Structure formats: C-alpha cells, structure tokens
Amino acid sequence: MAYQALYRVWRPQTFSDVIGQGVITQTLKNAVASNMTSHAYLFSGPRGTGKTSCAKILAKAVNCLNPHDGEPCNECEICQAANENRLNDVIEIDAASNNGVEEIRDIRDKVKYAPTEAKFKVYIIDEVHMLSQGAFNALLKTLEEPPANVMFILATTEPQKIPATIISRTQSFTFRRISKQDILDRMTYILDDKNIKYDEEGLNIIAASAEGGMRDALSILDQALSYGDDQLTLENAQEVTGALSNDQITAYMSAVANNESAQALESLYKILESGRSAVRFTEMIIRVCRNLILYNSNSDLSEQMDNTIMTKDLLNLANKFDNQRLFYIVDQxxxxxxxxxxxNQTDVYMEILTVKISEPAIKETAVEENPTDNQEVEKLSQQVEKLQSEIKNLSTSNVSNQPERPKKTTRKSKSNHLNRTAIYKVLDNATKNDLSVAKDIWPDLMSKLSVTQRAKMRVADPVAASVDGIVVAFDFELWYEQVQEDSEFLNELSNSASTLLKKDCEIVLVPKDQWPKIRKEYISNNIDLTKNDKVESKAEPKSDPAVDEALNLFGNEIVDIKND
Known part of the structure; x- marks a missing residue:
C-alpha cells in the first residue's frame, strides 16, 4: 500500500478522537444519542481544527447501525463503507470548484430521492463561503425545508462571507484553535505508538509553528521525520520550520543588548544566510521580548513565560533590558x-531594524560624548533660562492691561484619550451575562489577530460588556495608547468581535489603573441623578434603580452604598 500522510492515517474516527473541541463534540454526541440532530449544521473556524473530521464522524454516527452513546461503532457495514469513502449516501462537495448555481440546483433536485443504503443522506459542503450569491440563493430554500431524511453540514474558514439568511437556518459551531499543549500531547502519542525517537524541544517548535492547526502540525512532523530519516531532532525541526536555533537568537539579542550594531548585523547575516525566514525571525524577537518583559515583572507574570525558547543565556540578558527598551524593540x-x-527587499528592512534596535540611545548619549559641545549646551541653556525669566517679568507687568485669554493645552492628558461617552454607553446596558459571553469569545478573537497584534493584546481583558459593546482594560498604558491611536487595528477588533457575536459590537479601550475610577464616577453620577429626581416623601423608602443596576453590574463587594 502507498504511504499515507500522518494527518490522513490519524484522522479522528470518533468524536472522542477529536482534539481540543470538547464542547462541540459532546454537544453532537448528545444530539445523536437523543435523536435530536438538526437538518443543517455550520462548522466554522481556522484550518486544521477538525471541521471536516467532525462532519464525517457526524455523518457516520447518524447512520450507524449500532451507535454507542452517540458515537459510531466503526464496525457495522455503514461505518466501514463510510471509512472507506464508498458510502453513496454521504456526499462530499468542494465548494471551491463547484460553486455555481447549476451544481447547487443539481443537489436540490437529488435531495428528493431517498437514501440508497443509510438512514440519512448527508451532504458535506466544504469551504462553503466560496459559493456564488446565486448558488446561495438556490441552496436557501432547500436548507429551510429539506426532506426528513437529508442533512446538510457546511464547513468554512470564513463565516463572515456567508449570508445571514444561510447562517440563520443552521446550527452554528465555532471551532477554536487547538492549544499548543493538546498538539504536543497528540504528536507525542503518535510518535510513541510508532516507536519513533524524538526531541521534546523539536516537538515544541513544530507545535508553535502549527499555530493551532492539528493538520498543519502533523504535516510539519511528517516532513521533519522524512528529513531526519524517521527520527525527530531539534535541528531537523528547526530546518523544516525555518525556526531560529537558540544559539542564533542568543547571539543576536546579546549584540542588541550591548548596543553592538556591527555584531548584531553580523549575526543577522548569518541567520539569513542559513535560510531562515525573516518573518519567523521577527516573530521570535517579539516572543523573546515578551518573555523578558514577563521575567522582569512580578512573579505571577513570570510564570506565564514560554520556557521552551527562554534558555539560561537569554534569561541572563534580562538585566540589560528594562521594559521601556523592550517596548521600543517590539514597536520597531x-x-x-x-x-x-x-x-521583496527583506534584507534591507532587517538591516535597518537591526541598527535601530541595537542603537536606541544614540540621541541621549550624543551630547555626553563631546565635552566641548556639552559646555556650549550648558551656556545656551543658561541664556535661554535668562530670556525666559525676562519674558515672564514682562508678561506679569502687562497682565492687568490685557484681557484674560483661555489657556492653550499643548498635550493631552491621559484622561483626554479616554472615550468616556463610549464607555458610559456600554455601562448603561452592561450585564454579567454579556461580560461572560465577551470573555468566552476572547480567545477566538485573539486567534484572528497577527502575532504582533496578539502580543499587544496579551495584557488586555474584557472588564464590562453590553449587547453592543465591550470595554477592554490594558495592564500596561503603553500598549493601551498604541492600540488606541491605531484606528485601523481598533476597527479590526470591533469587526472581529461583531463576526464572532453575529451582531454589531464596538470595542472601547481603557487603562486598567484608571478603570476603577471611571467605574466609580459612572456609579456616582447615576446615583446623584436619581437623587435629584427623587421627590421627598414620608413613605417607606423604595429601592434605588441606579443602586440596583450598580449592584447587578459590579456586585456587593465593589459597590459601597451610603444613605444621606
């Protein structure tokens, strides 16, 4: 028999085999076991997370002759036929190459006929977002009122491209990126089963490169095993993924830490000559900086470091970088x-980047290097101070003859950056349930971002939410200001949240150290408004709606109620 790729050999055959999607698989198992399956499903999520596998397992489970608690037995004639891709009643369609109206009309005509072997005729339409608008319209009526013995399973990586009319007629499941640990556990299980020797650090590199996709991880593992003659070493994994070796990243970061631009450039040239990807290189720099920031912070944050890349030599560089310098490097x-x-000029941009981050203090030290210039600067400073003093005296003597003018502000304070109107709008309708939903979708929202964007958002979390808005608080003010000023990134966050929640949603930012003050101001303003509108009465006092709402939002432990 011809060799089969690992991801095909180890494709899940039951719901229990699916990795990292426990909520979805348990829901589908329960639906099959209780005979409460829907006529149409929509599976969406990143590539390689189990969408098509779950679709095939569900098709088997609803047709299995001897199901066990919602799982297919994989032993009966129907299951075996499905496993061998010869069950005529399970029809797989690739919408990327069959996206026209005629193909969908053909499906619409054939669904009228009863299944030939199984109980259900199951149509699995992969990459359904590739269908044309006319094809979606042709599919709409069939999805709305299909025959009793027909099931549709739609799979896509881009659910935002699917019309709302289609989504509303399906049960929608969002597949999440698989955690790095789950990918590691699965690869370890496979290698142990095949009695293949492996290096754990090599597996870590492959798991990180897969970016949450199990199929990608197994494909990279397959390639690394072929390259290494049926064994996995750290060097093989680095070569296949284009990842930097520990020695390469340590040499580069050491030169940067010591402000040795020539040495840093030499390390850069060696890295690029070895065929390493410039993009992977920049991602590694950000990951190292992120870990150094955590290492320099308190002990709770340092526990979140990625120890797979932080060698002893890299940690020894921590005392040469303060967090401000690390933030500067990440920005660049x-x-x-x-x-x-x-x-296409990646080498040029990498050279410019290397010089910038290895000489960040040029402007600060230039004056100190020349003592003569330093003396001149000191003289000029004294003259400027003298002139400023004279101008101040003139202004004071003439102030009585001049009309009072409004003061001009040249810099905005931190509070002026805050969009209080938007924050208060969210708090007006905020509920604990909406906040819980926001926290549930937050990992999926982060998965839609680039590596750099995720690095900025790692220190941010939802702290309040309503039906149409989410307030996100940042641990570090620097990240808050950068994201706040990046309108394109803010729009991307809001659009991604709207897609996941399937409704319009605005993301509003706030520094975490200012959040308690803003929350207190909001509660106080609402309570004061209620008191002003209240008519004095000798009757028994009623509960204050503003106080009740504050208690509902923030709980008894935060709100302090004082009677006048």
Missing part, C-alpha cells in the same frame, strides 16, 4: 513586519 519590529509583507 512591529513596524518592520508591515514592510516585510509588502516588499
């Missing part, structure tokens, strides 16, 4: 990444 790398995506 983020800017370089945008240029790398739109240019």
């Amino acid at each position: 790398v983020s800017s370089a990444q945008k240029n790398l995506k739109n240019s």
Whole structure:
C-alpha cells in the first residue's frame, strides 16, 4: 500500500478522537444519542481544527447501525463503507470548484430521492463561503425545508462571507484553535505508538509553528521525520520550520543588548544566510521580548513565560533590558513586519531594524560624548533660562492691561484619550451575562489577530460588556495608547468581535489603573441623578434603580452604598 500522510492515517474516527473541541463534540454526541440532530449544521473556524473530521464522524454516527452513546461503532457495514469513502449516501462537495448555481440546483433536485443504503443522506459542503450569491440563493430554500431524511453540514474558514439568511437556518459551531499543549500531547502519542525517537524541544517548535492547526502540525512532523530519516531532532525541526536555533537568537539579542550594531548585523547575516525566514525571525524577537518583559515583572507574570525558547543565556540578558527598551524593540519590529509583507527587499528592512534596535540611545548619549559641545549646551541653556525669566517679568507687568485669554493645552492628558461617552454607553446596558459571553469569545478573537497584534493584546481583558459593546482594560498604558491611536487595528477588533457575536459590537479601550475610577464616577453620577429626581416623601423608602443596576453590574463587594 502507498504511504499515507500522518494527518490522513490519524484522522479522528470518533468524536472522542477529536482534539481540543470538547464542547462541540459532546454537544453532537448528545444530539445523536437523543435523536435530536438538526437538518443543517455550520462548522466554522481556522484550518486544521477538525471541521471536516467532525462532519464525517457526524455523518457516520447518524447512520450507524449500532451507535454507542452517540458515537459510531466503526464496525457495522455503514461505518466501514463510510471509512472507506464508498458510502453513496454521504456526499462530499468542494465548494471551491463547484460553486455555481447549476451544481447547487443539481443537489436540490437529488435531495428528493431517498437514501440508497443509510438512514440519512448527508451532504458535506466544504469551504462553503466560496459559493456564488446565486448558488446561495438556490441552496436557501432547500436548507429551510429539506426532506426528513437529508442533512446538510457546511464547513468554512470564513463565516463572515456567508449570508445571514444561510447562517440563520443552521446550527452554528465555532471551532477554536487547538492549544499548543493538546498538539504536543497528540504528536507525542503518535510518535510513541510508532516507536519513533524524538526531541521534546523539536516537538515544541513544530507545535508553535502549527499555530493551532492539528493538520498543519502533523504535516510539519511528517516532513521533519522524512528529513531526519524517521527520527525527530531539534535541528531537523528547526530546518523544516525555518525556526531560529537558540544559539542564533542568543547571539543576536546579546549584540542588541550591548548596543553592538556591527555584531548584531553580523549575526543577522548569518541567520539569513542559513535560510531562515525573516518573518519567523521577527516573530521570535517579539516572543523573546515578551518573555523578558514577563521575567522582569512580578512573579505571577513570570510564570506565564514560554520556557521552551527562554534558555539560561537569554534569561541572563534580562538585566540589560528594562521594559521601556523592550517596548521600543517590539514597536520597531512591529513596524518592520508591515514592510516585510509588502516588499521583496527583506534584507534591507532587517538591516535597518537591526541598527535601530541595537542603537536606541544614540540621541541621549550624543551630547555626553563631546565635552566641548556639552559646555556650549550648558551656556545656551543658561541664556535661554535668562530670556525666559525676562519674558515672564514682562508678561506679569502687562497682565492687568490685557484681557484674560483661555489657556492653550499643548498635550493631552491621559484622561483626554479616554472615550468616556463610549464607555458610559456600554455601562448603561452592561450585564454579567454579556461580560461572560465577551470573555468566552476572547480567545477566538485573539486567534484572528497577527502575532504582533496578539502580543499587544496579551495584557488586555474584557472588564464590562453590553449587547453592543465591550470595554477592554490594558495592564500596561503603553500598549493601551498604541492600540488606541491605531484606528485601523481598533476597527479590526470591533469587526472581529461583531463576526464572532453575529451582531454589531464596538470595542472601547481603557487603562486598567484608571478603570476603577471611571467605574466609580459612572456609579456616582447615576446615583446623584436619581437623587435629584427623587421627590421627598414620608413613605417607606423604595429601592434605588441606579443602586440596583450598580449592584447587578459590579456586585456587593465593589459597590459601597451610603444613605444621606
């Protein structure tokens, strides 16, 4: 028999085999066991997370002759035929190549006929977002009122491209990216089963490169095993994925830490000559900076470090970087990444980046290097101070003759950056349930972002939510200001949240250290308004709606009620 790729050999055959999608598989198992399956399902999520596998398992489970608690037995004639792709009643369609109206009309005509072997005729339409508008219209009526013995399972990586009329006629399941640990556990299980020797650090590199996709992880593993003659070493994994070795990233970051731009450039040239990807290189720099920031912070944050890449030599560099310097490096790398995506001159951009981050203090130290210039600067400073003093005296003597003018502000304070109107709008209708929903979709929202964007949002979490808005608080003010000023990124966050929630939703930002003050101001303002409108009465006092709403939002432990 011809060799089969690992992801095909180890494709899940039961719901229990599916990795990282426990909520979805348990729901489908219960539906099959209780005979409460829907006529149409929509499976959406990133590639390689189990959408098509679950569709095939569900098709088997509803037709299995001897199901066990909603699982297919994989032993009866129907299951075996389905496993061998010869069950005529399970029809798989690739919408990327069959996206016209005629193909869908053909389906609409054939659904009228009863299944030939199984109980249900199941249509699995992969990449359904590729259908034309006319094809969606042709599919709409069939989805709305299908025959009793027909089931549709639609799979897509881009649910935002599917018309709302289609989505509303299906049971929708969103598949999440698979965690790195789950991918590691699965690869370890497979390698142990095949008695193949492997390096754990090599597996870590493959799991990180897969970016939450099990199929991608197994494909990379397959390639690494072929390259390494049926064994997995750290070097093989690095070569196949284009990841940097520990020695390469340590040499580069050491030169940057010591402000040795020439040495940093030499390390850069060696890395690029070894065939390493410039994009992967920048991602590694950001990951190292992120871990150093956590390492320099309190002990709780340092526990979240990625120990697979932080060697002892890299940790020894921590005392050479303060967090401000690390933030600066991340900013410069983020800017370089945008240029790398739109240019073929990757070497030039990487050289410029290397010089920038290895000499960040040039402006600060330039004056100190020349003592003569330093003396001149000191003289000029004294003269400027003298002139300023004279101008101040003149202004004071003439102030009585001049009309009072409004003061001009040249810099905005931190509070002026805040969109209080938007925050209060969210708080007006905020509920604990909406906040819970926002926290549930937050991992999926993060998965839609680039590596650089995720690095900025790692220190941010939802703290309040309503039907049409989410307030997100940032641990670090620097990240808050950068995201707040990036209107394109803010719109992307709001659009992604709207897609996941299937309704319009605005993301509003706030620094975490200012959040308690803003929340208190909001509660106080609402309570004061209620008191002003209240008519004095000798009757028994009633509960205050503003106080009740505050208690509902923030709980008894936060709200302090004082009677006048």
